[in-house]
Amino acid sequence: MTQWSGYFGLILQGALVTIELTLMGSVLALIMAFLAGLGRLSRFFALRALATAYIEFFRGTSIFVQLFFAYFVLPLLGLELTPLQAGVLALGLNVGAYAAEVVRGAVQSIGREQHEACIALNLGRWQGMRHVILPQAFLVMLPTFGNNAIELLKATSVVSLISLADLTFQAQVVRAQTGNTMVPFTTILVIYFILALLISWAVRSLERHMARGLDGVRV
Amino acid sequence: MSASASIIKVDSISKSFGSFKVLDGLSMQVMPREKLALIGPSGSGKTTILRILMTLERIDGGHIQIDGEQLYHMERNGQLLPADERHLARMRQKTGMVFQLFNLFPHKSVIDNVTLAPMLTKGTPRAAAEKRAMELLDMVGMADKAKAMPAQLSGGQKQRVAIARALALQPKIMLFDEVTSALDPELVEEVLNVLWRLCAETDMTMLLVTHEMGFAHDFADRVLFFDRGRIVEEGKPDEIFRNPKQERTQGFLKKIIAAGHRV
Numbered sequence: 001m002t003q004w005s006g007y008f009g010l011i012l013q014g015a016l017v018t019i020e021l022t023l024m025g026s027v028l029a030l031i032m033a034f035l036a037g038l039g040r041l042s043r044f045f046a047l048r049a050l051a052t053a054y055i056e057f058f059r060g061t062s063i064f065v066q067l068f069f070a071y072f073v074l075p076l077l078g079l080e081l082t083p084l085q086a087g088v089l090a091l092g093l094n095v096g097a098y099a100a101e102v103v104r105g106a107v108q109s110i111g112r113e114q115h116e117a118c119i120a121l122n123l124g125r126w127q128g129m130r131h132v133i134l135p136q137a138f139l140v141m142l143p144t145f146g147n148n149a150i151e152l153l154k155a156t157s158v159v160s161l162i163s164l165a166d167l168t169f170q171a172q173v174v175r176a177q178t179g180n181t182m183v184p185f186t187t188i189l190v191i192y193f194i195l196a197l198l199i200s201w202a203v204r205s206l207e208r209h210m211a212r213g214l215d216g217v218r219v
Numbered sequence: 220m221s222a223s224a225s226i227i228k229v230d231s232i233s234k235s236f237g238s239f240k241v242l243d244g245l246s247m248q249v250m251p252r253e254k255l256a257l258i259g260p261s262g263s264g265k266t267t268i269l270r271i272l273m274t275l276e277r278i279d280g281g282h283i284q285i286d287g288e289q290l291y292h293m294e295r296n297g298q299l300l301p302a303d304e305r306h307l308a309r310m311r312q313k314t315g316m317v318f319q320l321f322n323l324f325p326h327k328s329v330i331d332n333v334t335l336a337p338m339l340t341k342g343t344p345r346a347a348a349e350k351r352a353m354e355l356l357d358m359v360g361m362a363d364k365a366k367a368m369p370a371q372l373s374g375g376q377k378q379r380v381a382i383a384r385a386l387a388l389q390p391k392i393m394l395f396d397e398v399t400s401a402l403d404p405e406l407v408e409e410v411l412n413v414l415w416r417l418c419a420e421t422d423m424t425m426l427l428v429t430h431e432m433g434f435a436h437d438f439a440d441r442v443l444f445f446d447r448g449r450i451v452e453e454g455k456p457d458e459i460f461r462n463p464k465q466e467r468t469q470g471f472l473k474k475i476i477a478a479g480h481r482v
Contacts, residue, residue, distance in 0.1 A: 113318065113320055113322045114322065114324070116275050116318070116322060117318070117322035117323075117324070119273070119274060119275055119311070120273050120275070120311075120315065120316040120318075120322075120385070121335070121336035121340070121384070121385075121388065122308055122311040122312060122336065122340045122388065123335075123336060123339055123340060124308070124339075124340075125304075127339045127340075131335060131339065132324055132335075135326050136324075136325065136326055139326075213326075213328075213368035213370065213371075214325055214326060214368065214370055215370055
């Protein structure tokens with residue numbers, strides 16, 4: 001009879017690493033999304049070009065290769081990263097590129113009349129963006145951001161390939177040690193699913209909270 | 220009237236959207252405190268001139284002076300250069316605008332709609348901005364809705380808040396772009412009453428684009444009839460509405476009356 005409790009402990013440790021990666025990756029992705037998304041809407045060609053290059057490059061290459069590049073190639077260029085740093089960097093930059101397009105689309109979805117009200121009230125471009133356009137656009141971004149965060153959660157499993165002890169890595173350890181495939185992989189399947197549900201729930205709550213008052217019914 | 224005393228001086232401006240010429244060598248002058256009604260068929264350029272004065276559209280040619288200063292040009296060493304964003308921002312302080320569709324900020328409460336611009340553009344402290352906002356909301360009869368969200372208001376209420384919001388920046392010139400056109404008929408009155416009150420209690424210059432001919436007649440000092448990017452006829456309301464000289468003015472007014480508007 002295998003001592004499962006010890007192995008479950010391993011898997012839970014892996015879950016913590018996965019959660020950590022997801023949170024840190026999401027923060028980086030969010031920052032990159034706003035930088036690149038607003039960069040694409042900039043008046044300045046250089047900023048637009050830079051943002052577009054970033055988005056196209058990170059959407060156009062595989063997260064797997066990006067991760068290996070961060071972990072194995074950057075040290076050759078003099079930048080040594082821990083597996084966690086490499087994981088956060090690759091995941092954040094990759095998902096940030098997708099989310100940047102969400103930011104751009106949401107900002108552009110806000111009607112021209114809101115921009116004109118900003119001009120008529122003499123708000124500067126950034127003031128209008130910060131106080132009028134982005135708060136409304138953020139509500140439009142939220143559902144898709146939820147999708148992006150779940151994508152990021154699932155993509156964290158690739159870090160097991162650079163020997164970071166996340167959920168998937170620990171499941172493989174347990175499998176190697178016990179010879180049992182079904183129990184560890186069923187367990188992490190359920191855990192990934194629960195984590196994804198938590199993200200969905202959190203994003204929906206935030207959405208409800210932020211939409212309060214906008215439809216004239218809930219206050 | 221002397222040219223130097225006018226608060227708005229438009230000098231042969233032109234504006235095209237693609238190949239469509241909206242304004243064609245338009246010139247006009249507005250005196251301080253004057254109440255001006257701009258009427259005419261749709262596409263005649265009357266809304267465009269308001270949008271140009273608010274810097275929502277750029278002109279293709281000509282000059283505009285507001286309060287003695289060039290709007291779209293800056294004088295540097297005796298030369299006229301195209302205005303930069305700083306110059307435009309300074310010039311915009313003189314002018315406020317109210318839109319046909321209110322353009323309130325839906326994510327902000329009524330009072331926050333009114334206080335936002337003074338706090339951001341003039342650095343007014345929140346307490347002072349809110350005090351002033353409550354005075355303005357009181358004037359437009361919306362003080363009891365200060366905490367409400369725009370989505371909870373009727374069209375007429377939204378428009379009154381939008382007027383208070385524009386007034387909060389204390390402009391010298393107010394532009395009203397068909398401010399009652401999107402309202403149900405029974406809500407038009409409450410907005411027009413606010414305009415009457417502004418007329419009585421402030422000394423702002425007011426330009427109105429309107430289809431409310433009865434109101435234009437009673438309210439305006441002068442009426443400009445626009446057609447195809449030009450001012451075809453202008454004069455005192457009685458002259459324009461009772462005794463229009465131009466054929467196009469006559470035709471327009473006939474159509475408007477046939478559509479059930481009171482003159």
